[in-house]
Amino acid sequence: MAAPIQRRSLWAEGVLLLLIGLFCVFPFYWMVTTSLKTQVVALESPPVWWFTPTLANYWEVLFVDKVGPALINSIIVAVCTTALAVGLGTPAAYALARFEFRGKTDLWFWFITNRFVSPVVLAFPVFLISRELGLRDTHLALILMYLTFTLPIVIWICTDQFRSIPRELDEAAMLEGAGQWTIFRQICLPLAMPGVAVSSILSFIFSWNELLFAYILAPKAAKTAPAMAVTFMEGYDVPYGKIMATSTLIVVPVLIFALLASKHLVRGLTMGAVK
Amino acid sequence: MSFRVPRRTIAAFLGPAVAALAIVGIAPLLYAVWKSLHYFNLTKIAQQRFVGLENYGAVLTDPVFWQAMGRTALLFIIAVPIQIALGLLIALVLHRPGLTFWKTLARLSLVLPMATTYAVVGLLAQVMLNQKYGVINQMLGWIGVDAINFIGDPTNAFIGVVIWDIWQWTPFVALVLLAGLSTVPPEIEEAAKLETKSNWTVLRHVQLPFLIPSLVAVLILRTADTLKLFDMPFTMTRGGPGSATEFIAVLIERVGNRQFDIGMAAAQSIIMLAITIVLARLYIRLFYREVR
Numbered sequence: 010m011a012a013p014i015q016r017r018s019l020w021a022e023g024v025l026l027l028l029i030g031l032f033c034v035f036p037f038y039w040m041v042t043t044s045l046k047t048q049v050v051a052l053e054s055p056p057v058w059w060f061t062p063t064l065a066n067y068w069e070v071l072f073v074d075k076v077g078p079a080l081i082n083s084i085i086v087a088v089c090t091t092a093l094a095v096g097l098g099t100p101a102a103y104a105l106a107r108f109e110f111r112g113k114t115d116l117w118f119w120f121i122t123n124r125f126v127s128p129v130v131l132a133f134p135v136f137l138i139s140r141e142l143g144l145r146d147t148h149l150a151l152i153l154m155y156l157t158f159t160l161p162i163v164i165w166i167c168t169d170q171f172r173s174i175p176r177e178l179d180e181a182a183m184l185e186g187a188g189q190w191t192i193f194r195q196i197c198l199p200l201a202m203p204g205v206a207v208s209s210i211l212s213f214i215f216s217w218n219e220l221l222f223a224y225i226l227a228p229k230a231a232k233t234a235p236a237m238a239v240t241f242m243e244g245y246d247v248p249y250g251k252i253m254a255t256s257t258l259i260v261v262p263v264l265i266f267a268l269l270a271s272k273h274l275v276r277g278l279t280m281g282a283v284k
Numbered sequence: 285m286s287f288r289v290p291r292r293t294i295a296a297f298l299g300p301a302v303a304a305l306a307i308v309g310i311a312p313l314l315y316a317v318w319k320s321l322h323y324f325n326l327t328k329i330a331q332q333r334f335v336g337l338e339n340y341g342a343v344l345t346d347p348v349f350w351q352a353m354g355r356t357a358l359l360f361i362i363a364v365p366i367q368i369a370l371g372l373l374i375a376l377v378l379h380r381p382g383l384t385f386w387k388t389l390a391r392l393s394l395v396l397p398m399a400t401t402y403a404v405v406g407l408l409a410q411v412m413l414n415q416k417y418g419v420i421n422q423m424l425g426w427i428g429v430d431a432i433n434f435i436g437d438p439t440n441a442f443i444g445v446v447i448w449d450i451w452q453w454t455p456f457v458a459l460v461l462l463a464g465l466s467t468v469p470p471e472i473e474e475a476a477k478l479e480t481k482s483n484w485t486v487l488r489h490v491q492l493p494f495l496i497p498s499l500v501a502v503l504i505l506r507t508a509d510t511l512k513l514f515d516m517p518f519t520m521t522r523g524g525p526g527s528a529t530e531f532i533a534v535l536i537e538r539v540g541n542r543q544f545d546i547g548m549a550a551a552q553s554i555i556m557l558a559i560t561i562v563l564a565r566l567y568i569r570l571f572y573r574e575v576r
Binding site for chain 2 (some may be wrong): 022023030034036040041051053054093097100101103105108110117118119121122123124125126127128130132133134135136137138143156157160161175181190191214217218221225239246252253259260264267268271274275279283
């Protein structure tokens with residue numbers, strides 16, 4: 010009696026899993042296949058599923074339409090802001106995990122609050138300030154502004170990581186006469202590398218995906234890939250294949266990173282409220 | 285026990301991060317507050333003058349602002365319950381034992397939508413929802429539905445944004461709820477399943493109490509992120525047609541960047557910031573009790 014029922018529910022479960030997978034993955038399938046279509050094939054109505062693929066769109070967007078330089082800008086900005094966030098954030102995280110001082114919780118909450126602030130609130134004042142300082146359309150402006158979300162992520166995840174390192178290690182080193190900085194650099198930071206890696210990946214993903222600051226602060230020379238993708242939609246003859254080729258180039262690196270950090274993405278998005 | 289460390293050491297560890305975040309996060313806010321008290325339009329810089337709270341009065345009585353707020357609320361009211369319902373279903377399926385390999389695969393595929401560049405989601409929406417060339421209309425055709433003009437029609441464009449918001453954030457809700465389900469002590473769950481055959485009873489009386497924190501987290505974070513929502517509707521429709529998909533962040537961008545009225549945009553964003561801070565306080569009070 011029980012066996013057939015169980016087998017049926019197993020089937021139902023399998024079908025549901027398949028639907029979940031299709032729901033998540035199908036848009037990517039369509040993105041990649043469209044990127045391999047010529048404009049003529051892309052404008053078939055109804056859309057075709059089988060066709061001769063071509064890499065012409067990739068060639069064109071990378072070398073003719075300046076998506077190549079935009080991707081390089083994106084890499085420069087995302088890597089630099091991540092490095093800066095780790096450099097500034099890990100000592101702060103160590104202090105939050107190890108030292109007691111007044112105003113600690115307020116400081117902690119301020120870091121978390123940044124997760125909620127919309128970039129549109131900061132974009133215009135920063136636009137005006139960067140114009141005054143001659144930082145408009147530079148990588149530096151974006152690198153600094155991206156700290157508003159990368160630094161809190163690094164601090165949050167690394168604080169958690171430092172807390173998990175036994176204090177006895179610090180105490181033993183202290184008895185040996187090591188200073189706080191030495192203990193941090195030589196003992197705790199190497200042990201906290203998993204947290205540093207996870208927070209770096211998350212910082213990279215969030216900076217890579219950012220559009221609003223990039224769109225407003227870096228219109229030309231420092232234009233990042235997502236801001237570049239937006240400009241494709243302007244004009245009449247919408248080049249579907251090229252748009253999807255650009256999208257693929259933008260999305261593939263973050264998807265790889267997301268899969269690498271798949272267990273921690275939710276932790277990053279909820280600032281640790283959900284583990 | 286805690287170490288006794290001199291204040292100088294603490295300052296040396298924390299100072300750089302705090303200073304950096306104050307410069308990029310707080311200084312622009314103060315500047316925005318200052319500008320929000322001025323008439324300041326980039327095309328009429330000579331007319332800049334101090335107007336006190338006039339911009340705030342104008343924003344709070346501006347129907348366009350409230351319509352954008354209303355649209356943002358409507359998006360939340362429609363999309364989030366669907367995300368929670370679908371997300372809960374997905375989480376329950378993944379939580380059941382068996383088919384481990386396939387469940388790992390499904391879980392990995394769930395990570396993809398929420399990591400996707402939001403601007404690219406807007407582009408995907410454009411391409412897949414197109415009336416003539418879009419694959420979604422082709423699929424609707426298979427089940428006998430006429431092609432829908434998703435991008436050009438106000439109501440349909442709004443529905444388009446809802447669909448893609450659901451696509452991108454249902455996986456997030458599912459994984460948060462799945463984490464919540466794993467906080468139910470296994471022995472309680474086992475005992476309940478021996479008592480009753482009804483999955484619904486187990487969910488309602490055993491699992492739901494453990495899911496409440498996850499649900500609250502989802503509601504607060506989705507509220508904050510819906511208020512932030514800019515990239516996807518902007519790349520998909522630029523807020524149009526008309527103002528059908530002009531959500532609050534898109535409106536502020538238009539006022540500041542395309543009408544150059546920085547004073548007004550600043551006032552709008554400060555009002556939005558006030559809402560945001562209330563949300564953040566609530567979130568912190570509920571979820572970070574242990575750090576105090």
